[in-house]
Amino acid sequence: MTSDNFDIAIIGSGIAGGALAAALKASGLTVLLLDRRSGPLDTARGDHIQPAMQPVLSRWGVLDLLLEAGAEARTGTRWFDAEGAHIVTVPVPQRDDCAGAFLFLNHEKIADILLGSAQEAGAVNITGVSDWLLERLAGSWRIEWQAEGRPRAATCTMLVAADGTASTVRSRLNIGLDRHRYQYPIAVLYGRQQSATEPRTLDVYLAHERMVSLIPRTGGETKVGFPVSPEDIAFWKTESEESLHRRLAEWCPGVSFESLAFGAIYPPVSQQSASYQGEGAFALIGDARHAMHPARSMGMNTCFRVADQLAESLSGLKSGFSEAQVLPLLSEFEARFAQELTPRLAENHAAGLQMDTIAGSGFIALKTQLRSAAEDTRILNAMALKAAGLTV
Template sequence: MSNEKNYSPDILIVGAGIAGATIAAGLRKKGYSIVQIENSKSNLDTARGDHLGPRVVEVLDKWDILKYFFDAGAEKRLGAKWFNSNGELIHHSSVDDLPIPFPYFIILNHELIASVSLNLALNESKYNYKLLRPVSLDKIVIAKETHGGVKEVIVSNQKKEKITIKPKLTIACDGRSSRFRSACGFKVSKSYNYTKPFVVLFGPKGELKDPRNEIINYISPVGGVSRIPRMGGQWKIGLAIEKEDISTWKKSSLEERRNLIAKRSEQLMNIETEVAGFYPVIRREADSWVKGNTVLIGDASHTIHPARGQGMNFGIRCAAKLLDFLPEPQDMHNIELVINCLKEFEFSEKPIVDKQLEENHKYGLYTDTSFSSRFSEEIPHLEFLNKNIEANFRYRMTMAGYADRLS
């Protein structure tokens, strides 16, 4: 067909969400030929997370992305504080005194994390990179010769032209309902639908004046609320709510939202909020990450309850490990080598991540059953951390993403 196009890249990246976009940028100086497909042309949803932890900041620096995030307005966050209903500080957890290379979180709007990364990929002069966007997926061909992985993908662009891609390796970052995961027959045994959806509320821009950008947790006898900074002095609140309350929140006036929030934390009864979005929460964890020449990364391989704020962080950390295991560009024609490298990646990383995912699921279940009481239940633990230097250190290192480096 005259309008048919063909690509045979070293690597096909599926999806240009946080995982796909940062991988595209992370690969830009490594000499591979890359095709990336993305089916949406709109920006990512800004409310889907904007905090990246110190361990991921280390990756971003290694990939020469970090300074561009700061150029785009990223800000540092140095810790979190917990107050009781009398306004007394119960606990302060900081990261800026930890013995790690980048002792801070960064805050950058979700859509900017992806767009800055994609722009780096698109503007790298010697990068053999093609972003096909928006395209719709017509067909995924799985074959014996790719050992159950992707042999060929056919997509259509907006002009209805068919584009055939025959990758040597596919990185599927197509999110929690991944079609590539299904097409390759990955099993998802750990599957759970949490009962409480999440509502995200935004406060007014420019209101926060804290140069440390700390998360403020307000604990009260009726529950608790975390005020989480966004860039530009804005802040947000994420709440687990009952499914049947979604319409109440959707229709709520400013005054009604004040009352709803006051039920959880009286300290915040006068704040101004707008509803940014509602999110059903699910657990989907693939039993394995690799099928032949195809690997799952990000939410496609494992979702994480948003109360934990770790989905992007885990996606980027796994991606960083994956990139360390890839064969050299000149060896990508060797499918056996490609498959072995992917298996080694899975072997080295999955057991560590699985352990943390199990913890996250426990936290998700806890959020489902005791969201309002969880804050006050945390008080004894926070008081313990105040007294025990070693436990305090371990807690802060874990929050910073360095749990696996603790002995």
């Protein structure tokens, strides 16, 4: 079996793996991506790109590609109470260091664009990989796998795991994990609203007992997300379209849909992995490292942020670098992660807990906070900066 050599091998070519490969495009480093999937990523995931992340994507040379693929702009987040009365709109900050709007494009298209752009710059992307084995050699890693029915192998100086929440690499390398499972799964429906705003907004309804988010999708579609009790899952999967309309009309007064269909159920988790303490050059990124509750549109955006930080840490390396050269850079990356990411994860967890209810009692505390924001521009501006990804 022949074995190719790469500077960096990334296991998992989802958003995080694709983002890192795109971020490394101009580095001159050789990159191999390996993934077990052979189809597209699950679409019902992160698809809104924060204003603060767009200059980063522009630097990687993918922002224009996202726009060409049909990415659309949305303005702020509108909050409504259970009666459908508008509480406040959190705007998008208008500043030089970030875009003037969120951008949205379906999740699997974002992943395809990141990967396509990295491949064009020379990254090797192999999908449909199975039975892979990982071995430490002196100063490098060796990976063996099966693809298209034949055994293959490669060596790399640095290994990156970006294989998602249930990371196999993380468990094989015995990396510790701190995990919180939220009580209520999130149901996702897809539909088309009768009169969506133009430009689009993200709308959140504080129904009496749960928070319901209406999230714009391209082409005038809407993704609806809300927590459900495990006992209600069968209802959402089997109910007629008419009763889905009725239920949403109760929760989001004044909103009506032309069409509505069940999409999927997701059990949200938040988790943070420890940093790797073993031998060799290794980094864990994406949901494998920092899975987040879908609240606040942060998971995918955090993948971009961390990929950019890792690429920046490696920016002084030339192709053919040694393990001894990369190890101190990885220590710096880990120190920055601990300092900058830990507060973001904590903030997201707090938002996840706030949303993790189907007995919200009208969300009195949250409504009070939103009403204060409506009356005080300093509070509103602070919320806008956080939503845009400019502050924690």
